[in-house]
Amino acid sequence: MGIQEAGVLDVEQLRADFPILDREVGDGVPLVYLDNAATTQTPEPVVEAIVDYYHRYNANVHRGIHHLSQEASEAYEHAHDRLADFIGADGREEMVFTKNTTESLNLVAYAWGLNELSEDDAVVLTEMEHHSSLVTWQQIAKRIGADLRYIRVDDDGHLDMDHAAEVIDDDVAMVSAVHVSNVLGTVVPMRNLADLAHDHGALVFGDGAQAVPNRPVDVEELDVDFYAFSGHKMAGPTGIGGLYGKRALLEEMEPFLYGGEMIERVTYEETTWAELPWKYEAGTPLIEQGIALAAAADYLDEIGLDRIARHEQQLADYAMERMGKHDDITVYGPPVGEERGGVVAFNIDGVHAHDLSSILNDHGVAIRAGHHCVQPLHDKLGAAASARASFYLYNTRDEIDVLLDGIDHARDIFAR
Numbered sequence: 001m002g003i004q005e006a007g008v009l010d011v012e013q014l015r016a017d018f019p020i021l022d023r024e025v026g027d028g029v030p031l032v033y034l035d036n037a038a039t040t041q042t043p044e045p046v047v048e049a050i051v052d053y054y055h056r057y058n059a060n061v062h063r064g065i066h067h068l069s070q071e072a073s074e075a076y077e078h079a080h081d082r083l084a085d086f087i088g089a090d091g092r093e094e095m096v097f098t099k100n101t102t103e104s105l106n107l108v109a110y111a112w113g114l115n116e117l118s119e120d121d122a123v124v125l126t127e128m129e130h131h132s133s134l135v136t137w138q139q140i141a142k143r144i145g146a147d148l149r150y151i152r153v154d155d156d157g158h159l160d161m162d163h164a165a166e167v168i169d170d171d172v173a174m175v176s177a178v179h180v181s182n183v184l185g186t187v188v189p190m191r192n193l194a195d196l197a198h199d200h201g202a203l204v205f206g207d208g209a210q211a212v213p214n215r216p217v218d219v220e221e222l223d224v225d226f227y228a229f230s231g232h233k234m235a236g237p238t239g240i241g242g243l244y245g246k247r248a249l250l251e252e253m254e255p256f257l258y259g260g261e262m263i264e265r266v267t268y269e270e271t272t273w274a275e276l277p278w279k280y281e282a283g284t285p286l287i288e289q290g291i292a293l294a295a296a297a298d299y300l301d302e303i304g305l306d307r308i309a310r311h312e313q314q315l316a317d318y319a320m321e322r323m324g325k326h327d328d329i330t331v332y333g334p335p336v337g338e339e340r341g342g343v344v345a346f347n348i349d350g351v352h353a354h355d356l357s358s359i360l361n362d363h364g365v366a367i368r369a370g371h372h373c374v375q376p377l378h379d380k381l382g383a384a385a386s387a388r389a390s391f392y393l394y395n396t397r398d399e400i401d402v403l404l405d406g407i408d409h410a411r412d413i414f415a416r
Helices: 011-015 044-056 067-086 101-116 131-144 161-167 190-199 247-252 287-303 305-323 353-362 375-381 397-415
Strands: 095-098 122-126 147-151 172-178 203-207 226-230 241-245 263-266 271-273 329-332 343-348 368-370 386-390
Touching (some): 044 067, 044 287, 067 095, 067 287, 095 101, 095 287, 101 172, 101 203, 101 241, 122 131, 131 172, 131 203, 161 190, 172 190, 190 203, 241 247, 287 305, 305 329, 305 397, 343 397, 353 368, 353 386
Parallel strands (some): 122 147, 122 172, 172 203, 203 226
Antiparallel strands (some): 095 241, 226 241, 263 271, 329 343, 343 386, 368 386
């Protein structure tokens, strides 16, 4: 891998770490992968970490005194340390490995929410929440009889912080907010939201699925109580994610899953729990995935998260500038020049997003079409679906040009 000075990525050199980007699809056209908000591609150093585990020290952890088990245990524990450091947590005790952001949200909703919320409490979300957050807290609130409130999103895709100050009052027990929207690209002022929530005695959950992969995140600086992310969106493997929780909260909460590994002592009558973070990792854990996720963190840190954020911003601005020259294209979210994630969701008059995605596929372009697990936000936008191009560290302006050429082709087809 390599990077140029002055904060500019050497994209061509980086692309060499991702062999899949050299493949052809369909009728032999080059792949243009612009579906990174769903899943990023995996670089060779991360794949090598997986292969190395299975070739050299594949064994269960924390359960054997033989050499392989000791090596696997040490690597798995180091992975917790590495990811804790990656997001600014205070040690492995505050870093629980889960399958993904969705499981992290469910862990907190069940382990904390079912035990701490009452019918007199309220949970506050934003209007741009992913279903993993919205549906989870919605169902918990219904079960308990708690109130569910939403902070408005304005016409430019910004979170209305004046409205946040209205809906967050002393009745609110939890504020759960996406850090970067997977549709609008909006970057939520998470620290401001946390300060507001804490002023009223509420906890804060940050959904970092679209933030951790592409910008520096420091959970202590943000002062969130919980924070979650997914490995497959940050150049890591699928099936692994992380949940940060302030140590005092994780110690007080009851486990979400029960079984082996998460226990200290078991009798026929009682059970005591293992120390953090193993208390929340029941059964054989995500060993190779966790080790590979640590390799992904190393990879991203070597490149520089600030450089990745700048690169994504430049690509998003370029795509939006080009789309803005066409009156029939509606782009959602903050305008060109404002801080945003590398996500551009849009619609073309007279062309359904699914039809556009199919036509672009013929050009080798992979995008996402649908409601992107944010159906209520699409209802608010008056759109049944949208097309979404999402960029990462290995994407180029030339690929955006191919995207726009494909859009021109779709426009011609539906104009006939």
